[in-house]
Amino acid sequence: MDIAIRFRDLTLGYDRHPAVHHLDGEVESGALLAVCGPNGAGKSTLLKGIAGTLAPLAGSIALPRLKSRDIAYLPQAADIDKSFPINVFDVVAMGLWKRCGPFGGISRSETAKIRAAIAAVGLEGFEARAIATLSGGQLQRMLFARLLVQDAAVILLDEPFTAIDSKTVADLISVVSAWHEEQRTVLAVLHDLDLVREHFPQTLLLAREEIAKGKTDAVLTRENLLKARSMIEAFDRQAQACARAA
Amino acid sequence: MAGARYVITSILVSLAMTGAGPVRAQTPAKLPVVATFSILADFARNVGSDRINVAALVGPDGDTHVYQPKPADAKELGAARLIVVNGLGLEGWIDRLIKASGTKASVIVATKGINPQQMREEGRIGPDPHAWQSIANAKIYVANIRDGLIAADPAGEAAYRANAENYLGKLDTLEAEVKREITKIPPGRRQIITTHDAFGYFGTAYGFRFIAPEGVSTETEASARDVAKIIRQIKARKIPAVFLENVTDPRLVRSIAAESGAAVGGTLFSDALSPPDGPASTYIDMMRNNIRELAAALAN
């Protein structure tokens, strides 16, 4: 079995306070893994670490046989500037950056790919629309289309369905399932446990440290969830330097 | 406790020092004089010689029209016994500064008794303050300054009168020299363009026309129409030369000269003396420099 991501005693955090503490483990290639846990459990932080935007405080994250262009990351609150005069097509086309760079033109086949991606998320006909006119759900669809175009081996989604209407959620979940069928590795931070139980075969329950990881039904038990919830949410201001595992 | 002790000590020390004051005042101190700008300071120095200490608020190459006073200036005024100002609206800032400094000095207006010319500034007619450009007026300046010094320091009357007499004689010589140089310039060529409209009195006294592309003070900015008019004027009247002056932007003048075919003359000094190592560090040197530069550019 190929390993897509390997954590070795990973600690990630801000200003020396750990948000993810001593995480150890692996994610196989092609896994469809939900990352769950209470607020402040370090889920977004973990994704940022994998995406490479946050450097570990200790330990390591390895992505064997993968280059940075093989990872696509959808952050939690897209800080996309909606008032910028740009249309849906051009935003989705940004997904080709890794291939075209700052100057490369977009070939005919790539244009077709972009249009296909836009159609796949149910935004056909919206190509020329200014993004300022999009609703929350439409914006999220557009960002998913961009992910499609990025054609990455590893896809990281941070709370992709928060405040999105159920029809959009349903449509986008089928995109995720399609990714799974294409053997892409997908990690998604999610709060809706019903959604997780229904569509995600694997789950990592995180409460700063790993509570459980494996098949979703085995992980999302009442015991485990209680354990996770009892975790301290706030950073401990009196915390000493961590003495565990160097 | 320490604070109170400090205060009491300082008060006692200050009282002691004031007590010592009158003892030191036996030796004659120089009369502190402050002039608003370098030309007035030069006159004052020539009349007061070593009986006085002169300081100028606006130094060499400075622009008295738009000068921004510094706190040190108020201090200087406060310590002065005589203040020499030009008047005729040259120093818009001096009255407030005198008031702010709380000085007890007497103020001499050097242009007292001079019948001012009019000039056009920002579309309105007002008195032209640059009266010193006529040597005859300069003599009146010197006389006023002499009288002011005598009033502030009666003990030095003899010295002041002698110095003034001496200097007035030098000014007479200067005037003869200027008039001689002018005869070398053909009458049709006695006109120039310069950036500063400060030579009105010189023009009237010695038969010259000074035409400026900008208004009197350097605050007004040129309009395209003004520049066009000057260029047309130069071409039409065949004005032979354009002169730079030491306080405004020379780029504009060079641009006008280039287009109109006039020659660019040397530097004329109008509102301020040059620094000590320059060609116009005293009033007499300034006038000599100016007439020589004019003759050089226009005589042939």
Next chain:
Amino acid sequence: MHDLLIAPFAEFAFMRRALAGSIALAIAGPPLGVFLILRRMALTGDAMAHAILPGAALGYLAAGLSLGPMTLGGLAAGLIVAVGSGVVARTTVLREDASLAAFYLISLALGVTIVSLRGSNIDLLHVLFGSVLALDDATLILLAMIASLTLAALAALYRPLVLETVDASFLASVSKSGGPVQIIFLALVVLNLVGGFHALGTLLAVGMMMLPAASARLITEDMTAMIGLAAAQGILAGYAGLIVSFHAGLPSGPLIILMAGLLYLLALVFGPAGGLLRRLKPGRHLEA
């Protein structure tokens, strides 16, 4: 008509020069202004114009009102402030606006102090308000070079700049060019301001950069059109300002900016992409 609109330029070389200089500024400045506006950096231009002062002042102290030293000095000061505030914004808790404000205020105070050291503060005015009527050949060439360089750089950096503006975190996730692009952009702004101050003075140079751009923003939603329109308005403002200055006898530099301002006000009221009239009377709604 000819007398009114063409003759001044036909008759006078200084008018032709002034127009050429204004056109050079208008081609490069407003496109940068469009990006400044879209990046919410509209006041940065003004701040940077002040930041340039000590550099230009040092150049002036060294060599008087001359092209080379003042340009280099202004450029150096501007770049130090641009890069410095960028670095501070990326590495400390202060954001761009605070870090830039801190730098430019220090810079401005330094500039005023340096100039007053020379004794004569009159030339400070000419550092701030250059004269579009006094452009000599060397300055024109400088302006033309700056314009060409700016256009070339904008063409090359167009995509990353747009991306950095719209979705900076996405750009950061796919490329390391975000930081450099931001700094190059600021450097271009500094370069154009330095060029602008020779012709119009620093304060007015910012006006030429921002007003046509703001106006274009109100007229169109399409980026390319916006940039083209901004440049066109800059050129129009330059021409109109010079013509009116010629016939009415008013100072040229400020008048050029006032013309740009007038175009902006027209766009504010009538602009199809957000002007007041559109908002008040949108017309009948569409079918879908």
